[in-house]
Amino acid sequence: MAISDWRAGEGPRDKLLQRGSQAVSDAELLAVLLRTGSPGNTAVQLASELLERFGGLNAVLSAERAQLLACRGMGESKYAQLQAALELARRSVQEGLHRGDLLTSPQQTQLFLRHHLGSQPREVFTCLFLDNQHRLLRCEDLFFGTLDGAAVYPREVAVRALEYRAAAVIFAHNHPSGVAEPSAADRRITERLCQALALLDIRVLDHIIVGRGQSCSFAESGLL
Incomplete structure (x- = not known):
């Protein structure tokens, strides 16, 4: 199920917008990036599976491409989305050190x-x-x-x-x-x-x- 299919107010994206990014869990935050889940699973369920498999958020974001693509529900598009988020964070911090x-x-x-x-x-x-x-x-x-x-x-x-x-x-x-x-x-x-x-x-x-x-x-x- 895609995040866009959640009813208003119940999905992780709405929770983030209404309560702020600090109010969402690692799985919900990761789900906002992934946007869609796998067959039979929501984006939050997919995110939870990734966190459990790799052992945490940083481990998911630093996992090698082949490792992520081997996970059910992951594909090139989702991998690219995660890499883009990671690179944005890196460049944001790097801007402060010139x-x-x-x-x-x-x-x-x-x-x-x-x-x-x-x-x-x-x-x-x-x-x-x-x-x-x-x-x-x-x-x-x-x-x-x-x-x-x-x-x-x-x-x-x-x-x-x-x-x-x-x-x-x-x-x-x-x-x-x-x-x-x-x-x-x-x-x-x-x-x-x-x-x-x-x-x-x-x-x-x-x-x-x-x-x-x-x-x-x-x-x-x-x-x-």
Whole structure:
């Protein structure tokens, strides 16, 4: 049953419009995006099945295309709708972090990085290059893969930092597993990067690991 077939006032879309987005559940909010259900199921029932199967809203939105398309009631159109919603959220947050912006809030930085990296299906290593007043010079994804399987080269980071005349950097990478705890490899590569950049008098302010809906800061955890 499509949301447009619900009687006035009883569907998730009407509930959202009448009571506000905070009043609807994850399943109802997801149903508004999906718009239609599957044969014999409403959009809310389809949304509930997806949430149960994947283990939560973030897991649904970050699921791979083939995984979603394998679910009964899902198709290319619904997948595209979910990706569009996810990208709109990411771009909305990204608008608040432009070249020249002053990074004074760890919460703002982590929120940006969760949106930037949280839905990536593979590990991505990102660097935020800052001037001596902690204004953003450049945000760049430098390495792809896993920290064990695809090398992170301190020399390459140093070259980029010198190119952008950075005085400080913030590192970030995601854990597609969803767990934001730093691994032994994370600690080793952070130590190597800190040592390499210290020779150039470039400060490492933080290394942020992004998991599923959460993040872990090396600085806040006392690991830097």
